[in-house]
Each structure stands twice: as structure tokens, then as C-alpha cells.
Amino acid sequence: MQNIKYDIIIIGAGLGGLVTAALLSKEGKKVLVLEKNKQIGGALQSFGIDKKLFESAVHYLGSLNNGETLYKLYDYLGILKDLKLKRLDIDCYDEIILNNKSFKLAQGHDRFAETLSQYFPNEFKGIHKYLNEVKNVCSHFPLYNMRIGSAEEKQQVIGKGFHALISQFTHNDELIQVLGGNNLLYAGNQQQTPFYLHALIQNSYIESSWKFEEGSAQLAILLKDVIQQHGGDVFRNQEVKLIKEENGIIQYVETTEGVQFIADAYISNMHPDLTYQMLDSNLIRPVTRKRISATPLTKSSFMVNISLKENQIKYRNHNIYFHKSEDVWLDLKRQVVDDPLSFGIFFYQDKKNPIYASAISILCYNDFDAYQQWEKSMHTTTYSENRDELYQTYKLNLMNYCIDAVTEIIPNLKQSIVKMDACTPLTYRDYLNTPKGSLYGFQTNVDDLANTTYSTQTKIPNLYFTGQNINLHGVLGVSITALLTAADFVGLPYLVDKINLHATKK
Ligand SMILES: Cc1cc2nc3c(=O)[nH]c(=O)nc-3n(C[C@H](O)[C@H](O)[C@H](O)COP(=O)(O)OP(=O)(O)OC[C@H]3O[C@@H](n4cnc5c(N)ncnc54)[C@H](O)[C@@H]3O)c2cc1C
Structure with missing residues (x-):
């Protein structure tokens, strides 16, 4: 004692x-x-x-x-x-790449609306309605605005799912996909994820986006x-x-x-x-x-971390969400074992030559169940059990798969690699003690909020x-x-x- x-x-x-x-x-x-x-x-x-x-x-x-x-x-x-801290680009904190097209999400509500309207000129009204609802929902969360309020305030805005609400503003499927394009940030699915969850997160980056x-x-x-x-x-x-x-x-x-x-x-x-x-x-x-x-828990993830050769890959002062599928939610609806279809790409700036990236990380969904055979092993810096060859091979294959996928938008990625490693669902479980290496813990369900x-x-x-x-x-x-x-x-x-x-x- x-x-x-x-x-x-x-x-x-x-x-x-x-x-x-x-x-x-x-x-x-x-x-x-x-x-x-x-x-x-x-x-x-x-x-x-x-x-x-x-x-x-x-x-x-x-x-x-x-x-x-x-x-x-x-x-x-x-x-x-x-x-x-470093502020991400004002006119683009997240770039959504979908159907071989690139869409920028900008900081500042007006700029966000303006930028998106350029891709979807016929959806000008819908985009504004969406943004107004985002702001409206966020205004019902007192502490999110650092003020005192009542629990009843939230009750008025928490009952609708992402898809149910967004389809009131637009029927343009591509626009809906773009708005959900950074769903790796909340790992929901468009039916069960409450709109408020999407709104609170998206809005915080629209207000201002920063990296360490x-x-x-x-x-x-x-x-x-x-x-x-x-x-x-x-x-x-x-x-x-x-x-x-x-x-x-x-x-x-x-x-x-x-x-x-x-x-x-x-x-x-x-x-x-x-x-x-x-x-x-x-x-x-x-x-x-x-x-x-x-x-239920949110899905787990796999992250490839790559140290790059000097002066090879341009630094982007924004993040990229690249989707190989037309459905940005697809990985959330299926088991992702070795073939993820959506990727978050994050750039680290080279201090010596700031127009280039010194490293990048690629994040994707990955189901914990794919790791069942190694579930009993544990590995952290203080307690280390070696995982077998099979695990290392599995990890390497998935790293290479991710790199191949991302090469579609960063063509010289493969030849720019110096060294790489990956965090698997087991890494997250062991280092954070999060059940099944879940990204964000409990999965909030709009139909079962209680x-x-x-x-x-x-x-x-x-x-x-x-x-x-x-x-x-x-x-x-x-x-x-x-x-x-x-x-x-x-x-x-x-x-x-x-x-x-x-x-x-x-
Ligand atoms: C891959 C990934 C990417 C993310 N990206 C972003 C992002 O870009 N932006 C963002 O805002 N959020 C992001 N998040 C979410 C964000 O990181 C988390 O929501 C937040 O950091 C969680 O903080 P926490 O304190 O709740 O939990 P944790 O950070 O998990 O902390 C829990 C702590 O408790 C300790 N612990 C557990 N069990 C014990 C025990 N028995 N005894 C003592 N200590 C114990 C753990 O070791 C850990 O230090 C990301 C999360 C993940 C997994």
C-alpha cells in the first residue's frame, strides 16, 4: 500500500x-x-x-x-x-478522391460552401442547407460551445441518422459521398451514425484544422x-x-x-x-x-508508416481520403481483412526541404477478427512477445497492398520508400488497451442511443x-x-x- x-x-x-x-x-x-x-x-x-x-x-x-x-x-x-502546431491549408483541410475526381473541403463555413459548390453548382442550396444544419446541431451542444445549457437542448437534434438527415438536403449521391468521404474520422456507417456525430466532427475541422x-x-x-x-x-x-x-x-x-x-x-x-x-x-x-x-465497437484500423527518400514526394498541407470504391462507406459494411478500399493519407513535412514530404502514413479500416490466430500474443515496449513469421508476412502483404492502392494517386510512392512499418489492430489493442483495437470505442447508434x-x-x-x-x-x-x-x-x-x-x- x-x-x-x-x-x-x-x-x-x-x-x-x-x-x-x-x-x-x-x-x-x-x-x-x-x-x-x-x-x-x-x-x-x-x-x-x-x-x-x-x-x-x-x-x-x-x-x-x-x-x-x-x-x-x-x-x-x-x-x-x-x-x-501548423494550420492546414485554408482552402483544403481534407481532399476527398472519389470516382477519379478530387474534391476539396475548405476551412471556414463560407469557404466550405463556396468550394463545394464549384464541384456541384446545382447543389448550391443543398450545400447551404447541410451547413446550416451542421451549425444548428452543433449549437445544441452547450459544452462544444463552452457554455452552460440543458440536456434537453441536445435531445432536439440527436435523433436523426446521417443518411436520413442528409437526404433532406440533397439527392445528389456524389455530394453525399463527398460529405461522408472522411468517415475514417468517426468510423460510423451512414444508416446508424447519428448526424450529430458527423456534424460535431466535420464542424470542428471546418472551424479550423491543425496538425502537430x-x-x-x-x-x-x-x-x-x-x-x-x-x-x-x-x-x-x-x-x-x-x-x-x-x-x-x-x-x-x-x-x-x-x-x-x-x-x-x-x-x-x-x-x-x-x-x-x-x-x-x-x-x-x-x-x-x-x-x-x-x-458494438467501432472497427479497428491498420496504419502503414513510411519513411521517404529526400525530395521525392511533394508535401501536401492537407490530408487525403482516397476511395477505390464508389461507395465511401463500403469498408464499414463488410469485413476488411486484406483488401481495404478507403485510405486516409497523412503527410509529414521535411524540415530541410519543406516542399517535400519526409514521411507519410496510410490509414485504413481493418477488422480485428482477421488477427484471431495472434489474439493471445501481446506486444508493447514494456512487454514483448514475438509474433510469428505468418503475422509478419500478413502485415507486410497488407502494407504492400495499401502502397499499391495509393500509388494510383502518388505514382512514385513505391520507389521513394526508405523504411516502413505498420500498426495493426493488435498494436492498438496492446498499446491503448482498447477492446479489439477499436478506433474510437463504442459505436454510437442513432436507433439505440440510450x-x-x-x-x-x-x-x-x-x-x-x-x-x-x-x-x-x-x-x-x-x-x-x-x-x-x-x-x-x-x-x-x-x-x-x-x-x-x-x-x-x-
Ligand atoms: C488510428 C487512430 C487515428 C486517430 N486520428 C485522430 C485524429 O486525427 N484526430 C483526432 O482528433 N482524433 C483521432 N483519433 C481519436 C483520438 O486519438 C482518441 O479519441 C483519443 O485520443 C482517445 O483518448 P482517450 O484518453 O479516451 O483514450 P486513450 O488514448 O486510448 O488512452 C487510454 C489510456 O489508458 C491507459 N490504460 C488502459 N488500461 C490501463 C490500465 N489497466 N492501467 C493503466 N493504464 C491503462 C492506456 O495505456 C492509455 O494511455 C484517432 C484514433 C485512432 C486509434
Whole structure:
């Protein structure tokens, strides 16, 4: 048993755990964050190939312009000034390539509408109606706009699916496909994904789109510094395996090394299913555990990371979503084992010669089930089991498949490769402890919102959740949820007022 008693222990130093901890530390709470990995950050981990820095997940983030929500929150936390960010091209944050045509999605609502209308001149009205609905839906989410509101507000706009709503604005299938062309950002499918999920994410990038100049891990490190400056602790290599309840409240958590840590309250940044699996308590009913365990997950992914020869491939200051199929949703409707049809392509700028890319990453959907034969093996930097030749061959074949596919739009890709490696669904499962390596955790279903959305609070009064499974995933979504979790301790109006006051003083 550790001697220090904390006010709050947070399990997991992902973005959710770290933002929650930073907010609570600033409120004078003595916080401890326990992270299982050697590197903090969860999906914000960066790593090297050929001495170049790659993102494990996060390639871009939105709503970071002066006055926007993430700007306000990160500025309040004191980390904004130190974040090294680069704005993506104003007239194109995402390029959707479909049917051998290229469509640009631009930053700024007016520019977004103008740019799209050039490709679809007859859909001018539909595009404006779509954008108005995006703005309308987003305005019903109070915290997304850093204001206080009521739960009823959201109820008015959450009940429609992407396809059901979008078809009210346009019947032009190509336009609908383009609007859904970056669905890798939410891994939904057009029938079940609520329109609001699409709207919150698309809108954040329309507001402003940014990438990290020196790796997303910098965000995790800055948050850790805030926690430590305010007297908190962040311990790495501490995997929690047991959460012990007695007399109606959590008494302690225990790590795989058998060390127990105690606090007044506990917050899990893990997937709720995993949290409940390690929770020793009868207070969470079997039916609840079963329901959570059965809630469908978003698909997993495969990411090829390629270090490039110098001066070969032009740097694009935007991302590309390239679809080989006419249906941008097809990979979400079928098992993707070794033949993905949609690809997200992300460019890293060469500092020495900025018109060229030093590296690129290719992301696609990939089903966890394809990895069943290696499911029992585990591989991280702290715990490493070698996977057999077959796994390496499978990985290499899929990397080559992706490269061949993308060669259609980047012709000299193959001959420009210096070194490459890939993250598979098993990599994501092992490094993030996400069930089945799922991209974004629970899959929100518009027809079953009550069973696919979860609260920050649990039946146990001193056990809470934070992170991507609650409310919304992504850097913006997880940061907003962290605010909600922190508010469980200090009050939401108080915290939101403080953040807004800080913003107005500048
Ligand atoms: C491939 C991919 C690409 C993405 N791209 C983008 C993007 O471009 N832009 C964007 O905004 N979002 C993106 N996202 C989504 C975004 O990264 C996530 O929604 C967000 O980072 C999740 O943060 P989190 O804190 O909820 O979870 P995580 O980052 O998963 O953090 C959970 C943490 O808990 C730790 N943990 C788990 N179990 C234990 C345990 N038992 N004991 C101790 N610690 C434990 C994990 O090691 C991890 O550090 C992407 C995600 C993926 C997977």
C-alpha cells in the first residue's frame, strides 16, 4: 500500500485522463495518474522509424483558432502557447478522391460552401442547407460551445441518422459521398451514425484544422507538466488490474505489481467494459455489465508508416481520403481483412526541404477478427512477445497492398520508400488497451442511443469515467468530456465560467 493518499486517482494517461487530471490539479486536488505504458498519452504517443517521428493515431485536430472551444480550454490550462502546431491549408483541410475526381473541403463555413459548390453548382442550396444544419446541431451542444445549457437542448437534434438527415438536403449521391468521404474520422456507417456525430466532427475541422509540428506526444507532455506543477503525480509503467469496492465505495486500485493506491475518488480513462472487468463489486449489476460488454465497437484500423527518400514526394498541407470504391462507406459494411478500399493519407513535412514530404502514413479500416490466430500474443515496449513469421508476412502483404492502392494517386510512392512499418489492430489493442483495437470505442447508434452513450458517473459514488467512450471521441471530444468529468467534482457552471473569464481577460 502506498503511503500517500490522493484526492483522486485516474487510471490511464490518455488525453482524457490527462486533461481531467490537469483541470482537477488546477483546482487544488491532489491527483495521481496511473499509466500502464512506458510512454504517456495513449493515442497521443509518437514514435520513430528511420529517425523520423510518426503519430500513432492523431494526425490533425480542429477548433483551435482563437476563441474556439479547444483554444479556450487549452489556453486556460496554460498549454496553448507551447503547442507547436501548423494550420492546414485554408482552402483544403481534407481532399476527398472519389470516382477519379478530387474534391476539396475548405476551412471556414463560407469557404466550405463556396468550394463545394464549384464541384456541384446545382447543389448550391443543398450545400447551404447541410451547413446550416451542421451549425444548428452543433449549437445544441452547450459544452462544444463552452457554455452552460440543458440536456434537453441536445435531445432536439440527436435523433436523426446521417443518411436520413442528409437526404433532406440533397439527392445528389456524389455530394453525399463527398460529405461522408472522411468517415475514417468517426468510423460510423451512414444508416446508424447519428448526424450529430458527423456534424460535431466535420464542424470542428471546418472551424479550423491543425496538425502537430513535432508529434502529438507534446500535448501529453505539456498536460503532465501542468499536473506536476500543481502537485499531482503521473506514474508510468503502472498497470491497474483491480479496482476494489467495499462498503459501497471504491477503496483502492491495485497494479499488476501488487501495489495498492488509495484515494477518495477514482476516474477510469479505460473502456468501461474493461473497467468493469477489473472492478471487484456487486454494485454494478450483471445486466449492466452484459449490456456494456455487448455494445458494438467501432472497427479497428491498420496504419502503414513510411519513411521517404529526400525530395521525392511533394508535401501536401492537407490530408487525403482516397476511395477505390464508389461507395465511401463500403469498408464499414463488410469485413476488411486484406483488401481495404478507403485510405486516409497523412503527410509529414521535411524540415530541410519543406516542399517535400519526409514521411507519410496510410490509414485504413481493418477488422480485428482477421488477427484471431495472434489474439493471445501481446506486444508493447514494456512487454514483448514475438509474433510469428505468418503475422509478419500478413502485415507486410497488407502494407504492400495499401502502397499499391495509393500509388494510383502518388505514382512514385513505391520507389521513394526508405523504411516502413505498420500498426495493426493488435498494436492498438496492446498499446491503448482498447477492446479489439477499436478506433474510437463504442459505436454510437442513432436507433439505440440510450444503450450506446454513457455517462461520466457510475452507480458507485466515487467511481467516474472519462475518455473517448463517453460522449465524443477525438481530441476535441475527449477534451470536452474531460471537462465534464472534472465538473463532477467542482461544478460545471463554475468551471465553464472560469474558462470563459480567462478567455475574455486576454
Ligand atoms: C488510428 C487512430 C487515428 C486517430 N486520428 C485522430 C485524429 O486525427 N484526430 C483526432 O482528433 N482524433 C483521432 N483519433 C481519436 C483520438 O486519438 C482518441 O479519441 C483519443 O485520443 C482517445 O483518448 P482517450 O484518453 O479516451 O483514450 P486513450 O488514448 O486510448 O488512452 C487510454 C489510456 O489508458 C491507459 N490504460 C488502459 N488500461 C490501463 C490500465 N489497466 N492501467 C493503466 N493504464 C491503462 C492506456 O495505456 C492509455 O494511455 C484517432 C484514433 C485512432 C486509434
